[in-house]
Amino acid sequence: MVNQDTPELGVGLVGYAFMGATHSHAWRTAPRFFDLPLRPRLAALAGRDRTAVRAAAERMGWAAVETDWRALIARDDVQLVDICTPGDTHAEIALAALEAGKHVLCEKPLANSVAEAEAMAAAAEKARERGLRAMVGFSYRRVPAVALARQMVAEGRLGTIRHVRAVYLQDWITDPEFPLTWRLRKERAGSGALGDIGAHIVDLTQFVTGQLITGVSGLTETFVRERPLPQAAAGLSATGGEERGEVTVDDAALFFGRLSGGALASFEATRFASGRKNAMRIEINGSLGSLAFDFESMNELLFHDETLPAREAGFRRILATEPTHPYAGAWWPPGHGLGYDHTFVHQAKDLVEAIAEERDAEPTFADGLRVQRVLAAVEASAADRSVWTPVPGA
Numbered sequence: 001m002v003n004q005d006t007p008e009l010g011v012g013l014v015g016y017a018f019m020g021a022t023h024s025h026a027w028r029t030a031p032r033f034f035d036l037p038l039r040p041r042l043a044a045l046a047g048r049d050r051t052a053v054r055a056a057a058e059r060m061g062w063a064a065v066e067t068d069w070r071a072l073i074a075r076d077d078v079q080l081v082d083i084c085t086p087g088d089t090h091a092e093i094a095l096a097a098l099e100a101g102k103h104v105l106c107e108k109p110l111a112n113s114v115a116e117a118e119a120m121a122a123a124a125e126k127a128r129e130r131g132l133r134a135m136v137g138f139s140y141r142r143v144p145a146v147a148l149a150r151q152m153v154a155e156g157r158l159g160t161i162r163h164v165r166a167v168y169l170q171d172w173i174t175d176p177e178f179p180l181t182w183r184l185r186k187e188r189a190g191s192g193a194l195g196d197i198g199a200h201i202v203d204l205t206q207f208v209t210g211q212l213i214t215g216v217s218g219l220t221e222t223f224v225r226e227r228p229l230p231q232a233a234a235g236l237s238a239t240g241g242e243e244r245g246e247v248t249v250d251d252a253a254l255f256f257g258r259l260s261g262g263a264l265a266s267f268e269a270t271r272f273a274s275g276r277k278n279a280m281r282i283e284i285n286g287s288l289g290s291l292a293f294d295f296e297s298m299n300e301l302l303f304h305d306e307t308l309p310a311r312e313a314g315f316r317r318i319l320a321t322e323p324t325h326p327y328a329g330a331w332w333p334p335g336h337g338l339g340y341d342h343t344f345v346h347q348a349k350d351l352v353e354a355i356a357e358e359r360d361a362e363p364t365f366a367d368g369l370r371v372q373r374v375l376a377a378v379e380a381s382a383a384d385r386s387v388w389t390p391v392p393g394a
């Protein structure tokens with residue numbers, strides 16, 4: 001489907017680990033399945049180690065490499081900078097890219113602090129006047145079943161929302177000997193399970209319900225306080241050495257909150273849910289019905305219609321693979337299902353369309369800032385031993 005007459009959009013990617021690989025795949029694949037107004041070109045990949053970045057570029061299809069992200073931003077053939085680095089570099093790279101007149105896609109969470117996120121949102125707002133788009137990578141919005149859930153809530157199928165129950169459960173650090181990789185260090189990642197996966201369920205709750213979280217009360221815990229220093233790491237796997245270091249982030253975060261429309265919400269984000277690999281689940285109960293989603297069965301959305309007679313009502317499974325479901329029509333025949341990687345392809349597609357159509361690319365940096373404020377409120381509440389903590393601006 002790639003039309004060679006379509007104008008190009010040069011993409012420059014910073015970082016090539018797990019997220020860099022998902023984004024590379026997305027840039028390559030989006031124009032092959034969606035009829036895009038601009039054709040993404042994998043112009044250049046940046047990473048500090050020349051040999052490693054060259055090998056990654058070769059493997060993932062990038063035309064050139066840079067060993068300094070500043071050089072990547074300065075390239076004339078790069079119009080969009082995609083940031084897939086740990087959180088401690090998001091703000092610096094995004095601000096420089098916007099300043100240089102580039103569109104930006106930044107992995108989640110937007111930043112490591114509210115102050116950084118505020119600066120990024122302000123810069124994005126200014127850059128918007130110059131026609132630049134800045135999007136944050138909350139990719140789960142692009143699961144067809146999740147996008148369908150949002151449509152159904154917006155259409156009033158659930159009536160008044162009373163409850164949201166959201167969890168994100170992983171288990172990749174349950175072993176106390178799992179090394180101290182960057183996601184376990186506050187100075188690199190900002191926070192632990194809270195920012196890494198809790199951010200997703202905060203965004204998802206606000207996205208699906210269309211409501212903001214106005215205040216929270218939270219608890220965080222670090223179960224394993226010391227771990228071996230990593231010798232080698234790839235994606236979420238790593239090997240450790242003899243030396244040990246301190247874990248400076250939360251292993252798990254639990255919190256509850258109120259939504260702007262009056263609903264009550266509870267959240268759990270943990271990397272210690274043994275047996276749960278990537279169980280991101282959300283259930284919403286409203287006056288007219290309920291919806292339930294679990295990423296481990298990501299092609300399905302459960303719907304209970306409360307308006308049906310009791311003898312017929314009950315949760316039924318909608319297989320979100322029909323051409324009439326969001327994104328699904330571009331892929332396989334009904335029932336053939338999509339995976340984790342497709343969410344990133346949909347994200348790339350949506351961003352390219354927003355750039356071409358000169359409209360906001362959601363979730364914007366302002367949306368990312370809203371999530372950051374919720375995370376900060378949870379941390380403040382946990383530090384104060386669970387006092388109610390309002391979320392500023394919501």
Ligand code: SOE
Binds near residue numbers: 196
């Ligand atoms: C690790 O917890 C991680 O890779 C997250 O950083 C991603 O955002 C999530 O999609 C999968 O898990």
